[in-house]
Amino acid sequence: MRRVRKIRIPVHRLEVGTVIPFTLLDERDQVLLFRGQTVTKAFLERLRRRAMTTVVAEVVEEVREEAAKEDVSLEVKMKTLSCLEDTMHGLAQGRHVSLEPLEEQVGAILEEVRAHEELVIPIVQLKRHDDFTFTHSLNVAIIALFIGKFLGLGREDLAQLGLGALFHDLGKLKIPPEILRKPSALSDDEWRIIREHPLVAKNLLDNQRALEDLVKFVPLEHHERLDGSGYPLRLGAEAIHLFSRIVAVADVYEALTSQRPYRKPMPVAEAVEYLMGNAGYRLDERVVRVFVAHLSPYQVGDVVRLSDGREAVVSRLNPVLPFRPCVAVRVPDGRGGYITEEIDLARSLTLTIVEELSMKSRVLLPS
Ligand SMILES: [Fe+2]
Numbered sequence: 291m292r293r294v295r296k297i298r299i300p301v302h303r304l305e306v307g308t309v310i311p312f313t314l315l316d317e318r319d320q321v322l323l324f325r326g327q328t329v330t331k332a333f334l335e336r337l338r339r340r341a342m343t344t345v346v347a348e349v350v351e352e353v354r355e356e357a358a359k360e361d362v363s364l365e366v367k368m369k370t371l372s373c374l375e376d377t378m379h380g381l382a383q384g385r386h387v388s389l390e391p392l393e394e395q396v397g398a399i400l401e402e403v404r405a406h407e408e409l410v411i412p413i414v415q416l417k418r419h420d421d422f423t424f425t426h427s428l429n430v431a432i433i434a435l436f437i438g439k440f441l442g443l444g445r446e447d448l449a450q451l452g453l454g455a456l457f458h459d460l461g462k463l464k465i466p467p468e469i470l471r472k473p474s475a476l477s478d479d480e481w482r483i484i485r486e487h488p489l490v491a492k493n494l495l496d497n498q499r500a501l502e503d504l505v506k507f508v509p510l511e512h513h514e515r516l517d518g519s520g521y522p523l524r525l526g527a528e529a530i531h532l533f534s535r536i537v538a539v540a541d542v543y544e545a546l547t548s549q550r551p552y553r554k555p556m557p558v559a560e561a562v563e564y565l566m567g568n569a570g571y572r573l574d575e576r577v578v579r580v581f582v583a584h585l586s587p588y589q590v591g592d593v594v595r596l597s598d599g600r601e602a603v604v605s606r607l608n609p610v611l612p613f614r615p616c617v618a619v620r621v622p623d624g625r626g627g628y629i630t631e632e633i634d635l636a637r638s639l640t641l642t643i644v645e646e647l648s649m650k651s652r653v654l655l656p657s
Contacts, residue, residue: 366398370395403448434452454533455537508537536574
């Protein structure tokens with residue numbers, strides 16, 4: 291199956307003399323450079339004059355049908371995101387809001403999470419610079435549902451976990467954006483305001499009579515830590531609900547590995563180290579273990595550099611050896627064109643991935 295994928299590439303990655311393996315486009319889909327053409331000084335100068343910081347690569351991939359699976363489809367994510375924005379704004383304004391549309395979306399996510407057969411949690415793809423509270427909430431909910439599924443939770447529990455995870459940062463809607471997005475250190479007063487968001491969320495949700503208590507625990511407890519060092523109630527291990535422990539792990543992981551206005555995403559391996567370092571001490575050990583055991587450092591569609599210098603596209607994940615997925619490379623067909631060949635890195639021991647050129651998880655989707 292041929293699939294066209296668009297990936298943003300920072301202009302500073304383009305080097306003079308490089309033969310481009312993909313057609314490069316601008317934001318309006320106008321071709322800047324055709325596949326096979328060479329990057330010249332004049333070309334880079336032209337981009338600089340247009341003040342362009344990124345270009346769009348049109349990647350044509352030959353992928354197996356079953357390899358094209360996403361964690362949760364983009365359609366469901368986008369629909370959930372708009373539903374979540376409406377519901378959360380309504381709740382934050384103290385209005386009585388019907389939760390049914392959002393519950394339906396949790397059901398749709400759940401269907402996809404449950405149907406996912408591979409024992410991997412693909413890194414969640416949906417990232418936008420704006421409104422990161424909403425995309426963060428959605429990503430955390432998807433990760434939490436995968437963890438819940440691998441912990442063996444039943445459908446009803448998963449539905450409540452999903453809704454609780456979507457609402458975990460509801461209280462942040464009441465925090466002034468200048469504090470939330472402040473790039474420099476926060477003052478004591480600003481920290482105090484931030485640390486109130488779990489209680490704010492609980493109060494807002496208490497007005498919704500139809501809501502199960504279990505759903506409310508998650509926003510209230512997701513910053514509590516097993517050793518009592520969390521906030522706002524400094525609960526100890528025995529008082530923190532399993533759903534809140536799951537969301538705590540998903541929340542920390544998502545926050546560390548995603549782009550923020552004031553910092554770069556942390557590499558997956560480092561974030562895993564951080565989680566493991568806190569397991570059994572601040573974070574629930576079983577939850578961390580289940581998460582890490584199913585985490586995939588790559589996702590189908592990621593563009594990587596191999597140790598022999600070639601660029602490749604991750605075509606299939608390997609649940610047993612997650613750092614050795616199958617990759618697709620382009621090789622000359624002897625007639626002036628190219629064919630795509632798949633290499634199983636678990637079998638090809640001399641080849642490794644040495645660089646991540648474009649992680650799908652880090653690609654910003656147009657908002
Ligand atoms: Fe939070």
